[in-house]
Amino acid sequence: MIGYVLLPIFIVLALIILFSGIFTVRQQSSAVLERFGKFMSIRNSGLHFKIPIIDQIAGRINLKVQQLDVLVETKTKDDVFVKLKISVQFQVIKTNVYDAFYKLESPHDQITSYVFDVVRAEVPKMKLDDVFERKDDIAVAVKRELNQAMSDYGYDIIKTLVTDIDPDAQVKSAMNRINAAEREKVAAEYVAEAERIKIVAKARAEAESKRLQGQGIADQRREIARGLEESVDVLNKVGINSQEASALIVVTQHYDTLQAIGEETNTNLILLPNSPQAGSDMLNNMIASFTASNQIGEAMREKNEKAGMVRKPRKKDDNRDKDI
Template identity: 35%
Template sequence: MDSGIPNFVFFVIVAIFVVAVLLPSMIVITGQQNVRLIETFGRFSSVRQAGLSFKLPWPIQTATSNFSLRVREIAEDVGVKSSDNAFVVVPIRVQFAVKEGGERDAFYRLDDPDAQIRSYVVNQVRSTASNMTFDDLFRSRDAFETDVERTLAVRMGEFGFKIENVLVDDPQPSVQLREAFDRVIAAQRLKEAATNEGEALRIKSVAAAQAEGESLRIRGEAYAAFRNIIAEGNAEALTKFTDKTGLIEKDALDFFISVNEMEAVTTAAQAGGRVVFVTGSARSGVDKAVLGMVEPDGE
């Protein structure tokens, strides 16, 4: 028995030593929001979630380093050409993470996930933008984001990733395109200014014509009223004149005409003018001296 005791102790010591050496390789500690993948003789066997777990000792099983499950973001300024041949830069940010159950594909299938997802993003953005006009890139930005996100979700889902969000900022036109737009806008402003000036002139002309028409109407009414007053006054004067002189209306009118002609001659003479006055045809039945008229010889 005494000879057996040292052997037992030896085996215990050896066992303790082996466990002490192998135990650290059997412990798997996984950080929060991370996973570690267990490989058995180099072949994937399981996924360990956050916390403490155990595996077979090395070299039977090995554990990969912590593989992050956090949402990651890549930002890229993608130069694209629209369907109407406009060259613009589209700033885009893609947020992605490892989907549940996709840890194996995400870890093994992509050597550099960020770089390869960036490549998919660039290709997809250019492909989508090539079917849109420059205006569509601005006006339909939500549709643009949705299209890119939907396509990337399908492609990246095959590699164990999910697309959390796609954010597209305002496309930035090239310097040449920006200058061309500035010229177009300036031309539109000049056109609008010319149109406004022409409309102002038209309104002013219409207003002046309306005012002139209103003025002529008022003057016409005034002239008509004036003529009516004169006519009424002449009629009244003619009636009184015929009643008192006993002349008939025709002779009375001839008399008034003669008086007007003499007043016209007098007014012209006072103004320093020279007037040749020719009377009408000889009047009969009325004393020429009374009428103030001289009948030309030979008539």
């Protein structure tokens, strides 16, 4: 009777002990197996068996690439406090799982200590601007130091990155002001250059305009001189000398100008003599011009009468010949 009661209990215990000897290891991880507290073996991914109660899984090791972010505050060569964020990517070497498990208690603390040591040794040699420019050099130095130290513990340093550089707030504000002033300076230089180009272009345009204007005035005066020369020649042919012809032309142009001004209905221009003798001079010029005009008229009338007297006898002779 008692045997029938204990049998199921023994079966259940046997099954529990049997199943406790079966375990699995996930992909990209390893299990460290110990027997009575002594290292027995390392089991990789898959289904495994162990002796129940005697063999124990001491721990599991992650074989994936891991990342540790370390924030380091230090001082630069020009006495500026700055915070650097160093990202360390590391991985347990699959063949060195034993060293990674038994030699190093806390890999994160170990890596953090080396990062602090390297950064605080490298950054104080640089000025703040150099820290920004040479951040890759800092990362390389950290990676080199960590590889030398962590390879003995079964860890491989994949890559180190300086992901952030954060100076003191006042220094950052000063840098922003310097940057803004530099950009304003460059902008002012571009504006000044643009103004210079405009001034040069305007000066060249004005110079070309003046040149063309001068050329036009020269052509105008040349044509006026040619016209005056022709006018003098015409007057000389009717018995007026060059001096009288010049005076007549000047007076004629004077009155032509006054007439042209008078034709403008909206003009407010009034021409007046600007000296006490100007009135008498103008009167003398007018008298001289009238005298010259009368002389021209008399000369032309006499010339016309002489031409008429010569032509009339010829007409009478012609009529007489016709009567005969």
